[in-house]
Amino acid sequence: MNTFNVGLIGMGTVGAGVAKILLEKGSPLLEKLDCVPVLKGIADRNPDVKNKLNLPSDILFTTDAKELLNNPDIQVVVELIGGLHPAMEIITTALEKGKDVVTANKMLLALHGSELFSKARRHGKSISFEASVGGGIPIIAALRDGFIANKIEAIFGIVNGTTNYILTKMTREKVKYSDALAEAQRLGYAEKDPTMDVEGIDSSHKLAILARIGFGVDFDYKNIYHEGISAMDLSDIWYAHELGYTLKLLAIAKKTENNIELRVHPTLLPHDHPLSSVNGVFNAICITGSAVGETMLYGKGAGQMPTASAVVADLVDVALGRAGITFKAMKTFSGHCEYVPIADIQQFKTRYYLRFSVVDKPGVLAKISGILGKYEISIASVIQHKARENGTVPLVMMTHLAEEGNLQKALTEMKQLDVIKDHTKFLRVEE
Amino acid sequence: MNTFNVGLIGMGTVGAGVAKILLEKGSPLLEKLDCVPVLKGIADRNPDVKNKLNLPSDILFTTDAKELLNNPDIQVVVELIGGLHPAMEIITTALEKGKDVVTANKMLLALHGSELFSKARRHGKSISFEASVGGGIPIIAALRDGFIANKIEAIFGIVNGTTNYILTKMTREKVKYSDALAEAQRLGYAEKDPTMDVEGIDSSHKLAILARIGFGVDFDYKNIYHEGISAMDLSDIWYAHELGYTLKLLAIAKKTENNIELRVHPTLLPHDHPLSSVNGVFNAICITGSAVGETMLYGKGAGQMPTASAVVADLVDVALGRAGITFKAMKTFSGHCEYVPIADIQQFKTRYYLRFSVVDKPGVLAKISGILGKYEISIASVIQHKARENGTVPLVMMTHLAEEGNLQKALTEMKQLDVIKDHTKFLRVEE
Incomplete structure (x- = not known):
């Protein structure tokens, strides 16, 4: 031997x-x-x-x-x-x-x-570097060797166990972010300074590795958009849940014709999406390949x-x-790799979940939908919740497909509306 | 090049x-x-x-x-x-x-x-032979290379797309077996002679391959227990569904101290088990390893x-x-491999779903539970359904952990009871 x-x-x-x-x-x-x-x-x-x-x-x-x-x-x-x-x-x-x-x-x-x-x-x-992404899940080998016959079209994943633990706890036990984080720290799932995990930075590192292998291209890591979960409100998780969506921190890579989309952000997924039932410290990565179609690899993403x-x-x-x-x-x-630009977040198109804190009086919806319409954002559904806080009511909307840049402009313009109080929350959706 | x-x-x-x-x-x-x-x-x-x-x-x-x-x-x-x-x-x-x-x-x-x-x-x-199991899912490489540091403890999988399509259709659309099979044949998911798929033979072939790699042992293929889905009643799928279980045709391999369990049979899984949401022609294989813990690989198990x-x-x-x-x-x-006997099906221990067709009169439950008790099978829950057919009512039970041999003996003894009509159905459960 x-x-x-x-x-x-x-x-x-x-x-x-x-x-x-x-x-x-x-x-x-x-x-x-x-x-x-x-x-x-x-x-x-x-x-x-x-x-x-x-x-x-x-x-x-x-x-x-x-x-x-x-x-x-x-x-x-x-x-x-x-x-x-x-x-x-x-x-x-x-x-x-x-x-x-x-x-x-x-x-x-x-x-x-x-x-x-x-x-x-x-x-x-x-x-x-198999251990660099997804812990014990053999994701690097799968992408590099197992799916080598494929043009990889998309990589979607829950690649950070700490944030998935926190979001699972918030969703299941209706615990607010700071309490869920404290519990994660107590259990050793989150570090004392949790920044790398909760701000989506760790996920963006892993996304960069997966995208380089899957797409066979090079890009500037700095241009990966990342947004964490530290600003998540429990109420948004719950309003979205009622609408049929589960909130996950996703790392998303998509190959388009001339560029690639690389982004990490809290994302709403339909309840029946395979990633929606990945809970706690588990990780899972979905890969769509031209030959193999949809696949998913699931397992413990961290731990000794x-x-x-x-x-x-x-x-x-x-x-x-x-x-x-x-x-x-x-x-x-x-x-050896082609350098490809990362698409600007302003150009991304997704559906959006929006929550406005509005004054409860007639004409509010008309004003908001007027501005959305001006920026080509059409509304798929609206729910006005009765929960009243500080004289305002939450108005929750799901939009059809819209461009992020347009959404940002609409939200900026809405800041002028006296019927909208507080900061408007929005979440991106993947189907 | x-x-x-x-x-x-x-x-x-x-x-x-x-x-x-x-x-x-x-x-x-x-x-x-x-x-x-x-x-x-x-x-x-x-x-x-x-x-x-x-x-x-x-x-x-x-x-x-x-x-x-x-x-x-x-x-x-x-x-x-x-x-x-x-x-x-x-x-x-x-x-x-x-x-x-x-x-x-x-x-x-x-x-x-x-x-x-x-x-x-x-x-x-x-x-x-990567393509021999799980279609495009890189399951052979994962077991052989990715999990090489592990003692593999269990392999559970949906490894036959045809039967999973049929069971999914029966479950979702309340279609009976023969109609679901006909639809699978029309779509090209099932062959004209579907025996290899529906009787669990194809699954047992795949199980033999996975177990040889995962456990690193040799065994006699002929001793793998296999049971298909051709005798499945829609009613059992639905009674089990009400009890919180989804029916899947599973290939199961477990390593015990002195032998291995290898079996293919219709199996009830709790709704929240990851395999319960694997639908249609998709396959998924769960592997439990000593280091990596629980993992699952999911994708299209067949097709061009x-x-x-x-x-x-x-x-x-x-x-x-x-x-x-x-x-x-x-x-x-x-x-080079150690030869290991496959445990006899009579020695397997699982929980069971039982459906008796009984005459609706007092004392029936006492008679049945008496015989079950005699063979050390204890009842976890009982549901008596009102649906009446040919003068009988369905009596559905979930047992606690019991030995298959004991169950068989109990069922044989119950054939003497005049209050039980028709054949008693039973399904094995995995948690």
């Missing part, structure tokens, strides 16, 4: 999971492989980690990642520290030293993927063992030599 | 789809590969196929598969004729002639997989282009050299 030596850098939750699988080799397929990934060394800045892990004595432990990077016995480096620095430098050095790389670092790949991929190609090494499952799958790919072939063949994240 | 020459044997619906993708190369990833699968020859017993296809002149067409098998330029043979013979001989010859094989033939793999895999290993060639999508993905794997590595590394379907 051949072995392939692994150096693990960053021994947090996921790192400990990876070590556990590599040391226990509990899987029947894993233990029968021709070439098995073997844990050789671990680096973590915290020296206490060594005692906590109860490592076998033949595994090198160091607080200095350089020790692993300089060790010629280590053939593949697993980067699990996250963030841009020093992850970037560690991966770069590993490649320069002739080591393959496995990473779960979505932020680094979204922002500097092309650079790192070019570097890996120059050194004849590979970067594997699901993510470790994906990291170890990558390590097996590297050990068997498949990762190198795949990386060489996959002409994404590189100069 | 390197090319890898493909010979396609069997030019039915799926074959035409494969040809279309290989000739059009519409996918951005496919067209940028280092080594591209190129359609070199087609064999079909029907000479008319040639004209129908409108093939480019440089593609060899023959009515004799041997011509492709003997052609040294052809490096990979795609077997798409289905059935046991001559598919078996074609694959065997292709391997002997030093060609790799791609097939969608689930029956052949279920019955003679180990034999064919040993043959391929002896000749240093590979057999790829979804299946062709999987075949072409396999061809790319072969062309790039990944298929050979994977096939060599994957110690399933072979003498």
Whole structure:
């Protein structure tokens, strides 16, 4: 039996999971492989980690990642520290030293993927990153290999478990955002500073990775529109629910003729849409391909063992030599790709949910619908709720297909109307 | 750009789809590969196929598969004729002639997989079979590669689109079995002789393939329990629906300590189970892994282009050299595997739905529950419906966990009761 030596850098939750699988080799397929990934060394800045892990004595432990990077016995480096620095430098050095790389670092790949991929190609090494999106769901392999015969038309997904947990809790238990967030933090699903998750930034990183693979194009990450859930009102979730829609934070990629749509925002989905029943910390990604049609992959999008499952799958790919072939063949994240502009959010067309806080007197609907009509936004349905707050009533509307730019203009013009109080809320819809 | 020459044997619906993708190369990833699968020859017993296809002149067409098998330029043979013979001989010859094989033939793999895999290993060639289960869903790759770090605990799936279409139609439109089947046949979803699909045989073939990969063991295919949907009463679908359950034909594989459970039968699932909302010709497979937890893959399980999508993905794997590595590394379907007995259906434990046709008089429930109690079957809920047919009323029960053998004995004993008329129906439940 051949072995392939692994150096693990960053021994947090996921790192400990990876070590556990590599040391226990509990899987029947894993233990029968021709070439098995073997844990050789671990680096973590915290020296206490060594005692906590109860490592076998033949595994090198160091607080200095350089020790692993300089060790010629280590053939593949697993980067699990996250963030841009020093992850970037560690991966770069590993490649320069002739080591393959496995990473779960979505932020680094979204922002500097092309650079790192070019570097890996120059050194004849590979970067594997199944764990960067969807935790244990083999979404990268599916898009890149399983659906290779397809022109990918759309990728829709719930790719952030933290926000899905919060929205599920708000929807099911009628809990307001701040309380749901606090509970997520208590359970370890949300970080102390939840910004990356709740503002949709983490989702936009993952979307960038999926879109680069699925569409085989390059684009400017900065132009991905993202909007989080921190401003979500419980009442909108509930009015929309009554109208037959479930609220999810979606990452959406669509290929149009000349450009691509890439956006992350709270989105209303019909209750019977497969993504509507993806609850809690689960993730799911729908892919529409020209040959395969509609597909969905579902599973735990984060957490120790699901993510470790994906990291170890990558390590097996590297050990068997498949990762190198795949990386060489996959002409994404590189100069080989056509650069495509991301469509401006103003040009997006969707249906909208609108909630106005209006003064309850005759003529209000006429004024609002007049302005909407002026901007070619037609109304599909209207519900006036009785719930009265501070002298206003909520007026909820669903529109037909409309252009975002027109909606923005209409909403700006409506600010002049004295019958509208407070901020008007709107949500985008996908069918 | 390197090319890898493909010979396609069997030019039915799926074959035409494969040809279309290989000739059009519409996918951005496919067209940028280092080594591209190129359609070199087609064999079909029907000479008319040639004209129908409108093939480019440089593609060899023959009515004799041997011509492709003997052609040294052809490096990979795609077997798409289905059935046991001559598919078996074609694959065997292709391997002997030093060609790799791609097939969608689930029956052949279920019955003679180990034999064919040993043959391929002896000749240093590979057999790829992503299209054999779940159409375009990359389920084989997910189980074999994506979840390799896992001990697979359970595989549950809707793997037959024909029966799922029929059950969906019966459930949604309250149409009886024979009418739903006729509609499926009219739409081309069911064959003229639907036996393989409706009796659960096709599902058991697919289950055998999934279980061999997932559990990494070998077993006797003949011992897989299978039961189809041809005897399904619409009334049971509806009584169960009222109780909160959806009826699906499931293929179920579970690993227990000393053996495995492998069974195909109509199964009741709670409405909120992810498989309950898989409708029409869609397939979905849930996999529970020790690290990854619960996952589900969903998509079109059959049809021209979804299946062709999987075949072409396999061809790319072969062309790039990944298929050979994977096939060599994957110690399933072979003498390398532990042989494990399939648990006898009598030992299975599930909850049951029971429907008795009883005479409407006092003491009936006491008699029935007495016999159930004698065999350690306890009742979770009872509904007596008012609907009266031929002087009897339906008595519907849900049991707690019970052993199938005990249930069978109880039902046999109840045949002596004069208060029970007709055949007693029962359905197994999964949560």
